[in-house]
Amino acid sequence: MRFFHLSDLHIGLRLKGRDLSEDQRYIFEQIADIAAERRPDAVVIAGDIYDKAVPSAEAVELFDRFVMLLREACPEAVLMMISGNHDSAGRVNVFRGVLGRQGVHMIGLPPRLPEEHIERVVLEDSFGRVNFLLLPFVRPSTVRLIVGEDEERLSYDEAMKRLIAREDIDTGERNVFVSHQFYLPDGRSADDVERMSSEIVTVGNIDQISASVLEPFDYAALGHIHKPMTVGESRFRYCGTPIACSVDEEGQQKGIIEVTLGAKGDVTTEVLPLTPLRQVRRIKGTLAEVLGQPSDDYVTVILTDKEELDALDTQDRLHTAFPNLLETRREGQEKRLLEKLSVRQEELSEYELCCEFLGSPSDGEREILQDVINTVLGRRKE
Numbered sequence: 001m002r003f004f005h006l007s008d009l010h011i012g013l014r015l016k017g018r019d020l021s022e023d024q025r026y027i028f029e030q031i032a033d034i035a036a037e038r039r040p041d042a043v044v045i046a047g048d049i050y051d052k053a054v055p056s057a058e059a060v061e062l063f064d065r066f067v068m069l070l071r072e073a074c075p076e077a078v079l080m081m082i083s084g085n086h087d088s089a090g091r092v093n094v095f096r097g098v099l100g101r102q103g104v105h106m107i108g109l110p111p112r113l114p115e116e117h118i119e120r121v122v123l124e125d126s127f128g129r130v131n132f133l134l135l136p137f138v139r140p141s142t143v144r145l146i147v148g149e150d151e152e153r154l155s156y157d158e159a160m161k162r163l164i165a166r167e168d169i170d171t172g173e174r175n176v177f178v179s180h181q182f183y184l185p186d187g188r189s190a191d192d193v194e195r196m197s198s199e200i201v202t203v204g205n206i207d208q209i210s211a212s213v214l215e216p217f218d219y220a221a222l223g224h225i226h227k228p229m230t231v232g233e234s235r236f237r238y239c240g241t242p243i244a245c246s247v248d249e250e251g252q253q254k255g256i257i258e259v260t261l262g263a264k265g266d267v268t269t270e271v272l273p274l275t276p277l278r279q280v281r282r283i284k285g286t287l288a289e290v291l292g293q294p295s296d297d298y299v300t301v302i303l304t305d306k307e308e309l310d311a312l313d314t315q316d317r318l319h320t321a322f323p324n325l326l327e328t329r330r331e332g333q334e335k336r337l338l339e340k341l342s343v344r345q346e347e348l349s350e351y352e353l354c355c356e357f358l359g360s361p362s363d364g365e366r367e368i369l370q371d372v373i374n375t376v377l378g379r380r381k382e
Contacts, residue, residue, distance in 0.1 A: 001041050001042075001123065001125040001127075001130055001260070001261045002038070002040045002041055002258060002259065002260045002261075003040050003041055003042035003043065003044055003176075003258075003259050003261075004031075004035065004038075004040045004042070004043045004044065004256050004257070004258055004259075005044050005046065005221040005237065005239050005256070005257040005258075005259055006031070006043065006044065006045045006046070006239060006242060006256060006257075007045060007046035007047055007048065007084075007180070007221070007222070007223030007224075007238070007239050007240075007241075008046075008047065008048040008084070008223050008224070008226055008240070008241045008242075008245075009024070009045065009048065009049050009050075009063070009066075009241075009242065010048055010050070010051040010086065010198075010241065010245055011024055011049060011050050011051060011055065011059045011062050011063050011066075012050055012051040012052055012055050012056055012058070012059035012062075013051040013198075013245055014051075015244075015245065015246070015247075015280070015298060015326065016247075016298075016326040016327055018298060018324060018326065020243070021058060021059075021062060022277065023243055023276060023277045023278060024062060024242075024243065025062060025065070026276070026277040027242050027243050027274055027276060027277070028062070028065070028066040028069060028242075029069065030274055030275065031066075031069075031070075031242065031256060031274070032066075032069035032070055032072070032073040033073070034256060034272055035070055035073040035074045035077070036072075036073035036074065038258065038272070039074050039076075039077075040074060040077055040258065041076075041077060041078070041123065041125070042077055042078040042079070042080060042123060042132070043070055043074070043077055043078075043079050043080070044080045044081070044132070044176075044178055044221045045079075045080070045081035045082070045223075046081075046082060046084075046178050046179065046180055046221050046222055046223030046224075046239070047081075047082050047083060047084025047085070047087065047136065047137055047179075047180030047223035047224065048084030048085065048086045048087060048180065048223060048224070049063060049081060049083070049084070049087055049092065050063070050086060050087055050088075051086055052086065053086065053087060053088040053091075054088060054091075055091075067079065067104065071104075077103075078103045078104075078105070078121065078123060079103065079104045079105065080105045080107075080121055080132055080134055080178065081105070081106050081107070082107045082108070082134050082135065082136040082137070082178055082179075082180060082223075083107070083108040083109075083136040083137060083180070084136070084137050084180040084223055084224065085137045085180065085200060085224070086200070087108065087136075087137075088108075089108040089109050089110075089136055089137070090108060090109065091108065092106055092107070092108030092136070093106065093107065093108030093109045094106075094108070096108070105119070105121050105134065107119045107134045107135075107136055108136055109136060110135055110136050110137075110138040110142055110163075111142075111146060111163065111166075112142055112145055112146065113145070113146065114146050116146070117166065117167060118133045118134065118135050118163065118164075118167055119133070119134040119135075120132065120133055120134070121134065125261075127174070127261075127262065127263045127264070128173060128174070129173050129174070130173070130174045130175075130176060130261060131169075131170070131173060131174070131175045131176070132176045132178060133167065133169075133175065133176070133177050133178065133217075134178045135163070135177070135178065135179045135180075136180065137180040137181065137224075138159065138160070138163065138181070139156075139159075140153070140154040140155060140156055140158070140159040142159075143159035143162055143163055144159075146162075146163075146166075147162055155206070156181070156182075156206065156207045156208065156209050157208065157209045157210055157213075160181065160209045160213050161213055164213050164216070169216045169217075171216055172264070173264070174218045174261050174264055175216060175217045175218055176217060176218060176219045176220075176221060176259075176261075177214060177217040177219070177220045177221070178220075178221045179220065179221075179222055179223070180222070180223040180224050181207065181209050181222075181224060182205070182207045182208050182209060182224055182225070183208075183209050183210070183211045183213075183214065183220075183222060183231045183236070184208050184209065184210060184211060184231070185211045185231055185232030186210055186211065186212055186232070190205035190208050193225070193229075194227055195225070195226075195227075196225075196226040196227055196245065196246050196248055196249055197246045197247070197248050198226055198241075198245035198246035198249070199224070199225065199226050211231045211232045211236060214231070214236050217235075217236075218235065218261065218264070218265070218267055219235050219236075219237075219259055219261070219267055220235065220236040220237065221237070221239070221257075221259070222236065222237060222238045222239075223238065223239075224238070225238040225240070226240055226241045226245055226246070226249060227240050227249070227252060228240035228252070228253075228254075228255070228257075228271070234269065235267050235269075237257055237269065239255070239256070239257045240252065240254060240255075241254065242254055242256075242274055243274075243276050244276070244279075244280040244298075246280075247280060247282065247300050247326065249280060250279075250280050250281055250282055253271075253273055254273070254274045254276070255271040255272050255273045255274050256271070256272040256274065257269055257270070257271055257272075258270045258271075258272055278296060278297045278298050278324060279297040279298070280297065280298045280326075281295070281297050281298070281299050281300070282299070282300045282301075282302060283295075283299055283300070283301050283302070284301075284302040284304060284331070285302075285303075285304055286303065286304055286305050287303055287305055287309060287314060287317070287318075290303065290318070290321075291317060291318070291321050293321075294321040294322065295321075295322055296322075296323060296324060297322075297324060298324045298326050299322045299324065299325055299326060300326050300327050300328075300329065301318055301322065301325065301327070301328045301329070302329045302330075302331055303328065303329070303330050303331065304331045305330075314328070315328065350373050351369065351370055351373050354369055354373065355369070
C-alpha cells in the first residue's frame with residue numbers, strides 16, 4: 001500500500017503581507033499532477049489545513065479546488081485529513097459523516113467523551129488490514145473530560161499517553177498514526193529542534209510529547225513542525241510545509257513523503273520533491289551588487305553599504321528589481337540604533353525615545369503612541 005503524507009498547507013497565509021494564494025494554487029496543482037502519475041492508495045494531510053481558524057472565502061475555495069484536483073487525479077484514493085492548532089476544529093469537522101461515506105475523511109474534533117475514541121479508517125491490500133488512526137490537535141483539557149474532571153492537571157505528554165492507552169491497537173496488524181503535535185525523541189531537548197518563525201511555539205515548550213508514545217505504530221504521519229524531519233526513527237516523520245511559510249525556510253527542499261507499506265514491519269519512504277512558483281531568498285550586498293541580481297522571487301534584501309542611502313530612491317529601485325520584495329534591512333542597523341538610543345536615552349522623553357525607535361511614525365501613529373504612553377505613565381503614578 002502506498003500513501004502520500006502532507007501537512008501544514010496553511011491556506012490563506014500571508015508572507016510579510018504578501019498574498020501566497022497564487023503560489024499555493026501552483027503547488028496544489030503540482031501535487032495533483034504527481035498524484036495522477038503515482039496513483040497512491042490514500043492521501044493524508046496531518047493538520048493546519050488553513051492558516052487561520054476563520055479562513056476567508058477565498059481560502060476555503062482554494063482548499064475545495066485542491067480536494068477536487070486530488071479526487072480527479074486519483075479517484076480511487078481515500079483522502080484523510082485532521083485539524084491542526086491553526087484550524088477551527090468544528091469547521092473542519094462539518095459533514096464528517098457524509099464525507100466519510102465518499103472516501104473523504106475530514107476529522108476536526110478529537111475524542112471528547114469517555115465513549116468516544118480516535119477515528120479509524122481501515123484499508124486493505126494483499127498483506128491485510130492497515131489501520132489509520134486520525135487524531136486532530138488535542139489539548140490536555142480535552143483529555144481531562146474523558147478521564148474524569150477530578151483528575152489531576154495533565155501535561156501534553158501525559159494526555160497523549162492516556163489517549164493512546166485507551167485504544168485497542170492490534171500490533172500484529174499495520175497501524176498508521178496521523179497527528180498534529182510537537183513530538184520529541186527521548187533524551188532530546190526542545191532546544192535541539194530548529195523551529196521556524198511561522199510556527200506557534202508555546203512558552204517553555206509545554207506542548208512537547210515524548211516520541212515513545214509512537215512506538216505501537218508502523219508509521220507516524222506528523223504535522224506541526226514546518227521543517228521536514230524525522231523523530232528519532234525514519235518511520236516517524238514531519239513532512240514540513242509544501243511551500244516556504246517564512247524567510248527562515250529559505251533553501252529547504254519541500255516535498256511529499258510517499259510511504260510504502262509492505263508486510264508487517266516493511267516500511268519505506270521516499271520524498272517526492274516540489275518546485276515552488278517562487279523561491280524565498282535572502283540577498284546580501286551593497287545596493288549596486290543587489291540590484292545586479294533582479295528576481296521575481298520573494299526576497300529579503302540585506303544592504304551592507306556603509307554610507308547613507310536615500311531611503312525613497314533605494315526602495316523604488318529595489319521594488320523595480322524585485323517586484324515581490326518582502327523587506328529591506330541594513331546590516332547592523334538594529335545594533336547601531338540601540339547604541340544610538342542608549343547614548344540619548346537620558347536626554348529624551350519616553351515619547352521621543354519611542355518615535356526614535358520606530359523611525360518616522362505618521363501623525364496618526366504619533367497620536368496613538370502619545371495616548372498609550374500617557375495611559376501607562378498615569379497608571380504608574382496611581
